[in-house]
Amino acid sequence: MEREAIAACLSVPRGPVEIRKMPVAAPGRGEALVRMEACGICHSDVMITGLDKLPLTPLVLGHEGIGVVEEVGDGVANVAVGDRVGITYFAAGCGVCEACRAGFERYCAKQTNHGYTRQGVLATAGIVAARNLIRVPGSLTAEEAAPLCCAGWTAMGALGEAGVRAGQLVAIFGFGGLGHLALQYAKHAGARTAVVDVGAEKLEFARQLGADVAVAAEDARKTLVKEHGGADAAIVFTASAAAVPAAFSCLKRRGSLILVGLTADTYTFSVTETVLKGIRIQGSYLGSRADLERVFELAERGVARPKVTVYGIEAAPELMGELERGRLTGRAVIRF
């Protein structure tokens, strides 16, 4: 049967994001056809629009989606027709490498990714890898649930890597889609929270969400180190080049620098300072399966929910630019 979806696509590397029709095939082995309800726009989508090479073209963007399974291919046992599911960037690991066997599939070198090496779900329908889909409770609206699949998951994964305990100070650099969820998770864990951003509106939003400290980037070191004794963990969600050294400078002794936001920049750190202060520098990508389940559980209980603004798919190209310029508060979500 011939089917089509309306999708946000890149036809060529570094080309404009186009809204166009794409054919939808029947799901193959291990795949599901999902009728999409909503999909968030992530900074990784913006990053993919800037790559010199793409693994496939035309490429449907989007990896933060909620939809209902309409058809399944052979060998799919974990979801059935009619199930409401969440789709993430992580499509599948190889299943046999050291990372996969140790439960760190997200670090598998052979992984496939929705909206990058596989077609994404910023579309009215998509064919997705079924194995790692997550069930989505009916009590959450699609637009609220969508950002949990990437922003929420990645924020939870980073907090796990930070190992922040109750009473410790966690500094969140960059208060966008990930940062505003990380703040809610950190507060729920009993941590003290500091938010650092360059945007006055975002700092005001952080105060509204209950950040103990909300400070402009240029004042971060002075405020966090002199007035609060330094952060136990500083998590860099923004791709801003200046944020990484700023976050490093805000740490207390034995503090952890957690890098999440992707940037092409490189950094130099003082070896002496890193050694003498016992600083830990850790990258964090997505999260564990348990982290993904946890963000849905917290959302369902009303503990932590994303702030979303809903748009139609025709807004997707412009939203990518707005996101890149740091102009969006909370998460922009496309409702289909």
Ligand SMILES: [Zn+2]
């Ligand atoms: Zn993402």
Ligand SMILES: [Zn+2]
């Ligand atoms: Zn693997």
